[in-house]
Amino acid sequence: MRAATFQGKGTIDVRHMPDPKIVNPRDAIIEVTSTAICGSDLHLYDGVIPGVEKDDILGHEFMGRVLDVGRDSTLTIGQRVVVPFTIFCGHCFQCSEQRYSACDNSCPVEEQEVAEKAFGYPLAGMFGYSHLTGGYAGGQAEYVRIPYSDVLPLVVPDDIPDDRLLFLSDILPTGWMAALNAEIEPGDTIAVWGCGPVGLFTILSAFQQKAGRVIAIDGVPGRLAMAESLGAEPVNFHETDILDALKQMTGGVGPDAVIDAVGMEAHGFSIDNIADKIKQTVGMGQDRAHVLRQAIMACRKGGRVSVPGVYGGKADLFPLGAMMQKGLQLRTGQTHVRRYTDELLDMIERDVIDPSFLISHRLPLDDAAKGYRNFRDHQDEWIKVVMQP
Amino acid sequence: MNLANWARYGLAATLATAAGGVLFYKRQPHANRDAAPARSARHVRRFGDYRVTGATVSIRATADQIIDCWQNDATLWPQLEYLPFPEGNQDDLLLPPAELRAMASVPMRIRIVTRREGELIAWRSEGEGQADMHGRLRLSDNGSKGIAVEVIMAVRPPHFASALKTEAMMAEALELGLLRDLRRMKMLIEAGEIATAKMRPDAA
Numbered sequence: 401m402r403a404a405t406f407q408g409k410g411t412i413d414v415r416h417m418p419d420p421k422i423v424n425p426r427d428a429i430i431e432v433t434s435t436a437i438c439g440s441d442l443h444l445y446d447g448v449i450p451g452v453e454k455d456d457i458l459g460h461e462f463m464g465r466v467l468d469v470g471r472d473s474t475l476t477i478g479q480r481v482v483v484p485f486t487i488f489c490g491h492c493f494q495c496s497e498q499r500y501s502a503c504d505n506s507c508p509v510e511e512q513e514v515a516e517k518a519f520g521y522p523l524a525g526m527f528g529y530s531h532l533t534g535g536y537a538g539g540q541a542e543y544v545r546i547p548y549s550d551v552l553p554l555v556v557p558d559d560i561p562d563d564r565l566l567f568l569s570d571i572l573p574t575g576w577m578a579a580l581n582a583e584i585e586p587g588d589t590i591a592v593w594g595c596g597p598v599g600l601f602t603i604l605s606a607f608q609q610k611a612g613r614v615i616a617i618d619g620v621p622g623r624l625a626m627a628e629s630l631g632a633e634p635v636n637f638h639e640t641d642i643l644d645a646l647k648q649m650t651g652g653v654g655p656d657a658v659i660d661a662v663g664m665e666a667h668g669f670s671i672d673n674i675a676d677k678i679k680q681t682v683g684m685g686q687d688r689a690h691v692l693r694q695a696i697m698a699c700r701k702g703g704r705v706s707v708p709g710v711y712g713g714k715a716d717l718f719p720l721g722a723m724m725q726k727g728l729q730l731r732t733g734q735t736h737v738r739r740y741t742d743e744l745l746d747m748i749e750r751d752v753i754d755p756s757f758l759i760s761h762r763l764p765l766d767d768a769a770k771g772y773r774n775f776r777d778h779q780d781e782w783i784k785v786v787m788q789p
Numbered sequence: 790m791n792l793a794n795w796a797r798y799g800l801a802a803t804l805a806t807a808a809g810g811v812l813f814y815k816r817q818p819h820a821n822r823d824a825a826p827a828r829s830a831r832h833v834r835r836f837g838d839y840r841v842t843g844a845t846v847s848i849r850a851t852a853d854q855i856i857d858c859w860q861n862d863a864t865l866w867p868q869l870e871y872l873p874f875p876e877g878n879q880d881d882l883l884l885p886p887a888e889l890r891a892m893a894s895v896p897m898r899i900r901i902v903t904r905r906e907g908e909l910i911a912w913r914s915e916g917e918g919q920a921d922m923h924g925r926l927r928l929s930d931n932g933s934k935g936i937a938v939e940v941i942m943a944v945r946p947p948h949f950a951s952a953l954k955t956e957a958m959m960a961e962a963l964e965l966g967l968l969r970d971l972r973r974m975k976m977l978i979e980a981g982e983i984a985t986a987k988m989r990p991d992a993a
């Protein structure tokens with residue numbers, strides 16, 4: 401099969417790889433019909449997440465048709481499925497409480513040790529997202545082996561096009577969980593940093609969850625315009641002092657909750673961010689936590705901080721004092737995707753939301769390298785790239 | 790009881806009584822107060838001539854299911870690295886998996902010496918000219934997390950620790966290997982299969 405593979409920092413190449421086959425009884429094999437590039441993939445592409453190896457197949461946002469099933473799969477051949485990026489077993493203590501991205505069993509034991517050293521405990525498995533999360537082959541490929549296929553995939557109806565369903569694999573539930581983690585009360589003012597796909601779905605979710613106002617912060621005019629079209633009030637960090645602006649816009653109170661939908665590769669020419677960038681570049685395990693620092697400073701006293709943005713290392717100058725003294729709450733994590741997909745699919749079926757507005761570019765899988773480059777370097781136009789194998 | 794006696798009278802007996810380690814610590818009037826005395830191998834790297842290591846996981850199953858998997862699930866055994874497992878139909882004999890066997894420079898015959906239903910299985914190696922090893926698998930209730938399964942193993946150099954590995958490296962490999970083995974068992978019991986990222990059954 402053909403698959404988008406990692407060949408080193410900044411190099412993606414579509415190569416011929418062996419077709420996957422059933423390995424475990426609960427497996428299924430799917431033929432991918434649509435797959436997307438995520439902001440998280442850019443962290444791999446830029447080499448800021450460790451544990452990615454040459455020839456690793458990338459991609460964790462994908463859907464397709466069932467091609468083969470193992471003995472204990474409950475899927476049937478030909479069924480259409482969306483596959484959540486966080487792989488889970490469905491039976492461990494974490495899964496029993498629907499914390500699927502914390503599943504104890506989905507990361508192969510041989511791959512658990514690096515994450516355990518780095519984070520205290522091993523992580524769950526994920527598709528196409530480094531060996532810290534299992535080294536599973538990803539979905540930017542013609543075929544994918546799906547473990548735990550009796551619980552993991554979401555079977556979707558035949559009459560809804562891929563474009564409206566694909567984002568159930570990650571970014572739509574991620575935006576939804578980011579808003580839930582902000583514990584929005586009706587009428588609240590929410591500030592969202594980042595108007596990439598995750599930020600935009602966070603804005604949409606915040607309004608669904610009864611936010612009164614959403615203030616959207618980014619530096620890319622095209623993305624700010626999309627945020628505005630969803631009803632948010634755009635603020636450009638290149639032109640405005642964010643802290644000041646947020647105070648002014650909230651009558652001096654500050655946002656009730658702040659959401660960091662940017663993560664470890666924040667842009668900006670502030671002193672803290674430049675220092676972080678140097679340390680990140682020389683491989684000191686440094687995250688660029690500029691946005692998180694700013695969000696914590698901007699949050700009102702007693703407010704909530706939600707962090708869907710991905711971090712993988714350590715952060716200097718973390719405003720712990722501001723967190724503690726203002727009595728903030730912080731919630732974060734990789735998304736427990738499957739926990740939210742039934743509800744979100746229902747909203748798509750009832751036309752309450754149509755996530756396909758995000759798609760700016762469609763490419764054949766063979767053009768994956770071009771997709772990665774442009775999605776990173778031309779963010780004004782390249783909002784979301786969907787590829788067909 | 791001093792350490793030399795303790796080793797002579799049989800480590801297995803001491804390991805079998807979970808209280809053994811606790812008593813040993815409680816005897817020391819000014820020892821660090823610690824709610825996990827001698828439970829984590831990290832606290833007791835060495836007992837006399839022995840290196841002691843161990844690992845713990847929690848499994849959502851009954852104690853019987855856990856013992857049953859270890860005792861009867863032939864899909865588990867070939868995946869084990871260091872945790873001894875029952876040998877065929879010989880009730881009280883255990884087999885060392887390949888990695889454990891490779892770690893010892895002489896053969897091992899392992900026999901179960903204590904069995905407390907749903908709670909504890911302790912074993913030791915026996916016979917002249919055999920590698921000296923003691924161990925136990927202990928089960929205890931861990932509430933909504935399931936059953937805590939702990940394995941502790943004590944091995945005695947020089948028959949353990951080959952020329953290629955220092956004692957410390959051996960202890961580390963053993964500890965890591967036991968943890969992997971317990972995690973494989975947990976996967977098999979909870980998820981019905983052992984996780985793998987292989988794309989094909991024949992892949993390396």
Ligand SMILES: NC(=O)c1ccc[n+]([C@@H]2O[C@H](COP(=O)([O-])OP(=O)(O)OC[C@H]3O[C@@H](n4cnc5c(N)ncnc54)[C@H](O)[C@@H]3O)[C@@H](O)[C@H]2O)c1
Pocket residue numbers: 438439440441442443570571574593594595596597598599617618619620623637661662663664665666667668690691707708709710733734735779
């Ligand atoms: N928690 C999860 O499970 C999960 C899932 C998917 C993605 N993510 C993460 O969410 C984050 C966003 O993903 P995406 O796909 O939208 O990525 P993206 O790269 O497309 O978007 C990031 C946006 O942040 C903006 N930005 C950069 N610096 C900023 C600053 N200083 N202030 C305000 N905005 C700034 C960029 O201009 C860009 O529009 C990434 O870190 C990604 O890894 C997390």
Ligand SMILES: [Zn+2]
Pocket residue numbers: 438439440441460461485570571
């Ligand atoms: Zn993603």
Ligand SMILES: [Zn+2]
Pocket residue numbers: 488489490491492493494495502503504505506
């Ligand atoms: Zn699980």
